[in-house]
Amino acid sequence: MRALPKVLATGIDISEFNGDVNIAAMKGKVDFIIIRCGYGEDYSYQDDVRYRENVGKCRAAGIPFGVYLYSYARNTTMAKSEARHTLRLLRGLTPLYGVWYDVEDRTLPGNSQLTENCLAFYNELQNAGYYCGLYSSISWMKERLNSPRLAHIDRWVAQWTGELQYPGAGIWQYTDRGLVNGRYYDMNRAFRDYPAIIRGEDWTDMTREQVAELARQEAQKVYDKNESKYKTFKDVPSWAREAAEDVYNRLGLAGAEGGSGNETQLNASATYVRALYVIDKVIELIDSL
Structure with missing residues (x-):
């Protein structure tokens, strides 16, 4: 037995x-x-x-x-x-x-x-x-x-x-x-x-399967938190806020729930905010040509 x-x-x-x-x-x-x-x-x-x-x-x-x-x-x-x-x-x-x-x-x-x-x-x-x-x-x-x-x-x-x-x-x-x-x-x-x-x-x-699932869930929580770190423009760091708003306005972008200004739903990661900042600088460079 x-x-x-x-x-x-x-x-x-x-x-x-x-x-x-x-x-x-x-x-x-x-x-x-x-x-x-x-x-x-x-x-x-x-x-x-x-x-x-x-x-x-x-x-x-x-x-x-x-x-x-x-x-x-x-x-x-x-x-x-x-x-x-x-x-x-x-x-x-x-x-x-x-x-x-x-x-x-x-x-x-x-x-x-x-x-x-x-x-x-x-x-x-x-x-x-x-x-x-x-x-x-x-x-x-x-x-x-x-x-x-x-x-x-x-x-x-x-x-x-x-x-x-x-x-x-x-x-x-x-x-x-x-x-x-x-x-x-x-x-x-x-x-x-x-x-x-x-x-x-x-x-x-x-069990090994339970540990693996727990690790997956915790990793997903970290990923989700970072991917939606900045909910709206008012949450974006001050150094990037003006640039991010400018890109949204000039390119006619809209958040997940529409709207404008601080109420626009970004749900943005830090990487996304940095990308908006760079795009704004590129647009400024193009405007100056």
Whole structure:
């Protein structure tokens, strides 16, 4: 039998279907709880009716929690609405066991569209600053969520057997019959220190694909910030502002939202501003001939 990675924490996952859970009594018996926030698109009637109650109980008991949303998305528009649904319910919270996209419903689309949906949800959550992963059964992970485009996304895998057969999973849901305080729950084992990862304390247990994706995202943020460094003329350094405005006026250029003067939308990089300065000097030279 292949050796499993080290179990760092054991927890349960719950939803409204578990009824009134005595979370305070679980202190010392579970290390974390993953709570369903809702299902489907961003409609309040699709919020899990016990979500806020369960979050409040976890916070009162000092038990770290994660959050998941059950998907019914048939396209990326719906997946983005599901992301908005999740973000609305996360407002002001930091789930130290991540945010998980539950993709298992039989009505979900084929593999290609399912991949697009997962990326749409993941990107929205990541861009909002949350640690996001995918939840599903072992069969879906191997057959429907096996696109290389999803390789960088963490996995919470349901396999109710004695051995996990999905290398690299961050969390394993190993049974739906775990007995805690006389009641049955889905039981989970975490192989990563999610509180440390999410707080930014330790990235050493991330997979190579996750590290690569993180590096790509950070590089993109730096690039985007520099490429749109100067939003309008008033943001341009004083030494180049007059030259940049002159080039725009003389060549009939317009910003992304039109307008003139300081309200013209440049979204310009430092390189672009320097180019405008040089063009202005060239125009002055031509005028003097």
